[in-house]
Amino acid sequence: MNEKDIIEQLVEELTPIKINKGPGMRSLLWLVGNLVLLFFVLNLISPIQLKMGEVSLHFFVEVALFFLALFTGAFFFFLSLIPGATKTRKLGIVSLGISVVLVASVWFPGKIIGGMRSYCEVEILLFSLFPILSFVYFLKRNDFYNIRWSFYLLGFSSALLCTFLMFFFCTNEPWHVFLFHLLPVFIVALICHFWGMRRAN
Amino acid sequence: MKLRLVEHNCDIMIDNKEEIKYLLIQTQKGDKKAYHLFLTKLSPYITKKVRFRIFNEGDVADVVQECLISIHRSLPTYDSKRDVLPWVVAITERRIVDYIRKKNRQMKLQNELGPNVTNEEFVAKYELEDLKILDQLPEVTKKAIELTKLHGHSTKEAALKLGLSEDALRARISRGLGRIQEMVREESNNE
Incomplete structure (x- = not known):
């Protein structure tokens, strides 16, 4: 089949295209959908521990920072699916940047709220599958253009979504947050990163 | 208006970027003529870009076709607020990288399997009932x-005899x- 035939065939197959929503809107839909779903699932397993009286400005800033990191991760993941919208180096810097900021933020603790649970890391590893699968719905037949960092962000955002919810269901004690909330995020992100590397090769 | 773009030392002519963008927007609405x-306007641009990275003419045609198919699949991802050419270039680059990776894998496999393929296995593998089929290939x-x-013969010996590098x-x-x-x-399809 030569080039002309291919063009003819592609033209023949053309139907009106449903244009993908922008990365901001897609991230927001993905975030809200998964947050609501996982909130209810986690609440069924162990009820919410946070009491309104305990919320301090420090806690609010911490939550806002994690939410921002979560949104940034998801936004850049969706952005990386648009051909030519971003460069691999930029994706790498953003991915590592938000990872470093989150790890650093843990070591500025405020008032410790909530009691420790021993199974939150398992929940994070397990429930990160929900957001990963829902990403697949948003992807449809999308090609990847920066596959390694896209996959890193896919794993990172998915696991971070569960970690974010741990603010309401678990403690914010620094070592616990670092070992049992943040490390699983990086484990999932790295697994996805290597998965992307395998796909790329 | 003619815009002259210089990318990677490769002169590329695109009649009018705005026209290409307009055609793509119309395409997204389902206009077959515009598509x-x-x-048609884009394929010489893609060909030039591919030819700059891939030197084998036969493979250039294949990669260009892959690019066109990929563009077709990526139509929902184009946002009319963005430029068209970075979008096209990203898709083309991706297909070129995929091609290079595929070739490297093939080469690696061939290096591993090459010495173990005996005459009978070779003939059986390619279903060669007679060797006349080889006459249809270029002499070298x-x-x-x-x-x-x-x-x-080993690839080294054969390369020496034919005056080629081993890679070639x-x-x-x-x-x-x-x-x-x-x-x-093709033969079995005709039968």
Whole structure:
């Protein structure tokens, strides 16, 4: 089949295209959908521990920072699916940047709220599958253009979504947050990163 | 208006970026005429870009076709607020990288399997009932296949005999084998 035939065939197959929503809107839909779903699932397993009286400005800033990191991760993941919208180096810097900021933020603790649970890391590893699968719905037949960092962000955002919810269901004690909330995020992100590397090769 | 773009030392002519963008927007609405024009105008640009990175003419055509198919699949991802060319270039680059990776994998496999393929296995593998099919290949490719696959020479020896580098010889063998498979397939389809 030569080039002309291919063009003819592609033209023949053309139907009106449903244009993908922008990365901001897609991230927001993905975030809200998964947050609501996982909130209810986690609440069924162990009820919410946070009491309104305990919320301090420090806690609010911490939550806002994690939410921002979560949104940034998801936004850049969706952005990386648009051909030519971003460069691999930029994706790498953003991915590592938000990872470093989150790890650093843990070591500025405020008032410790909530009691420790021993199974939150398992929940994070397990429930990160929900957001990963829902990403697949948003992807449809999308090609990847920066596959390694896209996959890193896919794993990172998915696991971070569960970690974010741990603010309401678990403690914010620094070592616990670092070992049992943040490390699983990086484990999932790295697994996805290597998965992307395998796909790329 | 003619815009002249210089990318990677490769002069590329695109009549009018705005026109290309307009055609793509119309394409997204389902306009087949605009799509035809869009692909026709874009394919020389893609060909030039591919040819700059891939030197084998036969493979250039394949990669260009892959790019066109990829553009077709990526139509929902184009946002009219963005420029068209970075979008096209990203898709083209991706297909070129995929092609280079695929070729490297093939070369690696051929290096691993090459010495173990005996004459009978080779003939059976490619369903060659007679060896006349080899006559349809270019002379050097035919000689390369004969020396390495039928007469048992190593790639180094065959490369020396034919005055080619080992890489060039492997590329010729790989292309030749691909062509033989195509011919055998075509023949069996005709039957």
